[in-house]
Amino acid sequence: MAVNIMITDDHSMIREGLKNLLELDGDIKVIAEAENGEECLDKLKTFRPDVLLLDINMPKMNGLEVLKALKDRKSKVKVLVLTGHNETEYLVKAVDIGINGYVLKDSESAELKKAIFTIADGETYIQPSLIPALNSKMIQKNEDELKIDALTKREMEVLKEMSVGKFNRDIAKEMKISERTVKNHISSIFKKLEVTDRTQAAVFAIRNNIIQIM
Template sequence: MSVNIMIADDHSMIREGLRNLLEIDGDVKVIAEAGDGDECLEKLKAEKPDVLLLDINMPNKNGLDVLKIIRKEKMNVKVLILTIHNEIEYLMSAVEIGIDGYILKDSESSVLKKAIFTINNGDTFIQPSLTPMLNSRMVRKESDKIKIESLTKREFDVLKLLAQGLFNKEIASTLNISERTVKNHVSNIFKKIGVADRTQAAVFAIRNNLIGVF
């Protein structure tokens, strides 16, 4: 029994090339195509493919926006991100939203086929060359989580304001505490999150999306 595939990519030549490549052996059937995010969501509901090959860069909702909606609405489809992006930030975002697979467009056809059948069988498939970066980032993410949890609520508030570029005097005024108390908090924050200065602390806060947390 063949796997029913839908391809979502804003380049028609890429969609055509993928269709020709995937349908050669008869074990994969492309039942729908979409050139943007809105069309992708509409056709997903109408065609109900087994696997969606999803590009990240698309108009009218990019691939990650589409993925969020798929997960929010609990659509019954396996999602394989097929993209040019090998940056860990894109992969981490996709993993956090919830993907079944993630491979690069320069992968060999055998890798693409393997990814499709792997996720269709209920397992996950991540581009092998990206796995070390993902593992490293996941370890750091868990380490950062432990560091964040070690902060008191006041230290957490000070860190957020520090990351927004406020000086100690401004932080003190905002939180209605003394400047000396702010200095003590900043010193404790540096020790707990393992940084040496305000710039590194700000980078830590931004990396962990703390600035918008209230």
Template sequence: MNINIAIVDDHNVVREGIKQLLEIDGEIKVIGEARDGIECLEMLKHTIPDVLLLDINMPNMNGLQVLEKIKANLIKVKILILTIHNEVEYLIKAVNIGVNGYVLKDSDSADLKKAICAVYNGETYIQPNLTPLLKESLRKKAEIKARESDLLTKRELQVLELLSEGLLNKEIAYKLDISEKTVKNHISNIFKKINVSDRTQAAVYAIKNNIVDIL
């Protein structure tokens, strides 16, 4: 089995180290490298690996932004996040965007190869010790959503999410295909139900209660 990969990381030493570790047995070949998100997207215009190893913290454009761009542009490449971040928020954001795998940089070479092979074969691979954190976080978020759905209607939740993303009433109306007056009515009802007086407080409420993502 020969797997072509590309490595996207802003540290030259890290890229070189990963390359040496993975190419030892000849089953994996590094066919591309990039130092940041912009270089990565340029690389993908002419080089499409089987699996893209993607760091999160990078200048110009971070890994999650790159992931969103790749998905939006329907670029057919499997993506494995390789990062130092073990915070479940990053993992959830990556999963929601559509990542194929998520592994920490402190993994040994055998585990990294296992992850690459799994992703290459069409599986979703989450580093085992992160899985319980992901499940627990999703469970809590589902519980909060359920409670909020009793308090706010489905449409009010949609308005609150868009409001929290910084959209104006006119933009919310366009997104939801409703009138601007209806949006204003929904916002007024939301403020009363969650006991806030302005959009900023409403956005903070939405973030604290996991109604919207902070990343």
């Protein structure tokens, strides 16, 4: 029996090319297509694909937003992210939200089909070339989470304030504590985060979404 899939990508040529490629042997059938995240979610109300092929960079609603929406819906559709983004950050975010597979668009057709069949069978498939970088990022993420958990509520407040460039006196005034107490908090923060200056602390805060940069 053929595996039914849905393709979501904002480029019509890519959708058409994938459809022609995947249906060539008759073991995969494209039952629906969408050109953006909103259309994808709408069509999933009607169609029930075995596997959803999902791009990340799309207008109106990107792939990561679609993943979050599917999670909120408690959808059981199996998702294979097929993207041109080889940055590990996108992979880590997708894995955190919840995916069944992740393959780059420049992969061989045999690998893409292998991923589809693997996912349809209930297994997970991450393109092998991406696994070392993913493991490294996940290890760093776990280490960072332990460091964040070690911070007190006050230390977290100080970290946020100093990471956006505020001076000790301004932090002290805003938090209604002495400058000496602020300095003590900063020393403790440096020790717990294993950093040596404010810049490194700010980089840590940005990397872990403790503060947002525009």
